Amino acid sequence: MSGVWVWIEQADGQPLSASLEALGLARALAGNDPVTALVFGQSVDGVAQAAIQSGADAVIKADDPTLALVRFEPYIALLAKLVAEQQPAVVLAAATLDGRELMAGAAADVDAGVLTDVTELALDGDTLRALRPVTGGKVLRVETIQDSGPKFATLRARAFKALEPDASRTGTITEVAPVLAEDAVSTKVESVEQHAGGVSLTDASIVVSAGRGVGGADGFDPVRKLADVLHGALGASRAAVDAGWIPYEHQVGQTGKTVSPDLYIAIGISGAIQHQAGMRTAKVIVAINKDPDAPIFKLARYGIVGDLFEIVPALTEAFRKRLN
């Protein structure tokens, strides 16, 4: 067998945009071979259709209550069994928390190599070659897997392009049964607490981040307004998180999240190396800081030197006028 498989992750019955980006790459890697989407969960017909519209020729679907939430054991048992039986050339997923666990775990089951969090990927015969940022993005490393059997990789969000969805595309859907019954699974998800609204940081095309310069939890108010006007996600430096002004889930950087938006606005953030680790792959960086010597200006494309409490509201107003 050959072909490229993509595990499609979902939230609220919708595929993650990073999974659709993985399908876009799969389409390019597969050439004339088929692209197969793996859709596991409960009531996932919509996700299967979306995968076909975004480039899958076939879907392998498992619809079962034991798969309703992503769990390590039942997901990997199923994935590894399918891969062992059908021997796809490449298996891809978005490099989300779950994507990383599943690809690495299944690779262990079938004794395969896995390349994690890659930003470029090419398939040349039996060689899968990846470029990936290491040490907080300070250097890049080229890794290869040379093997005729299955090869796994996880892809950094926003590093690859999804195809335009095409509602006229068709594909086959094959149903499979889970491998593990509920009593063979050691974990039970007791409750799930969703983040309150907002745009997910790792998927966002615009990120507006603030740091110690905002001076307190209230200092985030003008920043949040700017993020809202831009439909962007709200980020923060570790200094702001450690001060308790904003929850950890917003932290960008070496010990927080890695983002690669089209536009990153850093407000009252000095630009320490550990912060840069999480945002240096942004396409355009704008810095607002009262200190003209702040390191962030070395990375930024545009800068405004001044007091954020004057600049940010003015910027929000200017965007509101121009974008309407």
Next chain:
Amino acid sequence: MHVVVVTKNTPDTEATITVDANGGVNWGDKMVVNPWDEYSITEAVLLKGAHNVKTTVVTVGTEQHAEALKHGLAIGIDQAIRIWDPALEGDDSLVYARAVTAAIKKLGDVSLIIFGKEFSDSASDAHIYQVARLLGWTMLGFVAKIDAVDFAGGTIRVQRLTEQGTQTVSSKLPAVISVVKDINEPKYPTFIGIRKAAKADIPVWSAADLGVDLGSGKVKVERYQELPKRVGQVELIEGATAQDKAGALVDKLIEEKVL
């Protein structure tokens, strides 16, 4: 009952990392304990304080990684073990996981293995999930809090971060967990701890000692590359008032189709 932490040394985050003409890398001279492992090692020490468990810190690596082990001993871990074998050269996660798995089996009575979220140098976490899989244990990744653990009863309940929020998950032990920054305030070595750690005898286990064939890795590191240089310098937006500056910036971004 036994809690194991797996760690290594990584370059100091401030280190200047350089790439040579052959695609080799120089990590800089200062190495520190992997930043994520400050949390995992601390968590093991906290569990030892609250429960009657033995703690061990393990590294897979050359002599230079002994520093990470000493950090663990200095903050209160009971014993350290270093695993090294030439078969571990390279950076394949599955070979690494086979070594850790064999060490866990040799230790015998392990209920919980704690990893920091990832290794900051290779920026990889694959080995963590592979250890869980090779042992046939479950994995609780990205744990922000251990709500409850009952080593005798063999259960644990944690809060883990997901892409969309937080989950409360209960599980049977033994298990592998990885922890994120929210979990604790890292402990730092004391003077007495450092002295004790300096004197500790750290055994080195080879593949033969572990009785395991580590195999060869499928992932090969081909070369390193510098980052593409950012072209151009920052353009500072000037203007008489905040409104002028803001307007000028928005014009630029729209002109350049950033928005």
